[in-house]
Amino acid sequence: MKSPRLPIALQQSVMRALRNKLQLANQRLERDYPEPKLVYQQRGTAAGTAWLQNWEIRLNPVLLLENQQAFIDEVVPHELAHLLVWKHFGRVAPHGKEWKWMMEQILDVPAQRTHQFEVSSVRSRTFPYRCGCQQHQLSVRRHNRVLRGESEYRCLHCGDILKAGDFLNS
Numbered sequence: 001m002k003s004p005r006l007p008i009a010l011q012q013s014v015m016r017a018l019r020n021k022l023q024l025a026n027q028r029l030e031r032d033y034p035e036p037k038l039v040y041q042q043r044g045t046a047a048g049t050a051w052l053q054n055w056e057i058r059l060n061p062v063l064l065l066e067n068q069q070a071f072i073d074e075v076v077p078h079e080l081a082h083l084l085v086w087k088h089f090g091r092v093a094p095h096g097k098e099w100k101w102m103m104e105q106i107l108d109v110p111a112q113r114t115h116q117f118e119v120s121s122v123r124s125r126t127f128p129y130r131c132g133c134q135q136h137q138l139s140v141r142r143h144n145r146v147l148r149g150e151s152e153y154r155c156l157h158c159g160d161i162l163k164a165g166d167f168l169n170s
């Protein structure tokens with residue numbers, strides 16, 4: 001699927017939201033966590049993913065275009081919270097009490113695990129899988145190999161075997 005061209009103004013709004021929330025977090029946590037890298041390469045039905053070791057947030061450009069305010073209000077803080085939790089607490093449950101605390105007490109955002117986006121425009125070609133640390137997209141071919149019991153796939157970051165999931169957001 002080809003990525004749409006994102007208007008500069010939209011990218012700037014997303015970046016501003018990220019910086020505002022990071023600044024708030026750094027004040028309240030009394031830390032100086034660096035700005036994560038923001039890329040617009042997320043595919044499939046996931047709104048975004050947080051790449052812990054890379055200190056990177058990947059946003060889905062198709063869903064971003066269709067849900068601009070929701071991305072700024074929810075998705076950006078959601079993924080930022082995953083990065084901050086990892087730096088602050090180490091490896092803990094992805095949407096556990098530390099993440100909830102980070103969202104609500106530090107970032108001032110209601111902690112919702114998933115987003116209700118219309119995903120018909122991006123549904124197809126890939127299937128969402130999960131490991132202990134993030135969401136993955138498997139191709140139809142790989143997905144079918146898993147269903148037939150011919151293969152299993154592991155996360156390169158945490159080493160977990162990938163399990164099929166139906167998450168709109170990680």
Ligand SMILES: [Zn+2]
Nearest residue numbers: 131133155158
């Ligand atoms: Zn993993």
Ligand SMILES: [Zn+2]
Nearest residue numbers: 078082169170
């Ligand atoms: Zn999440």
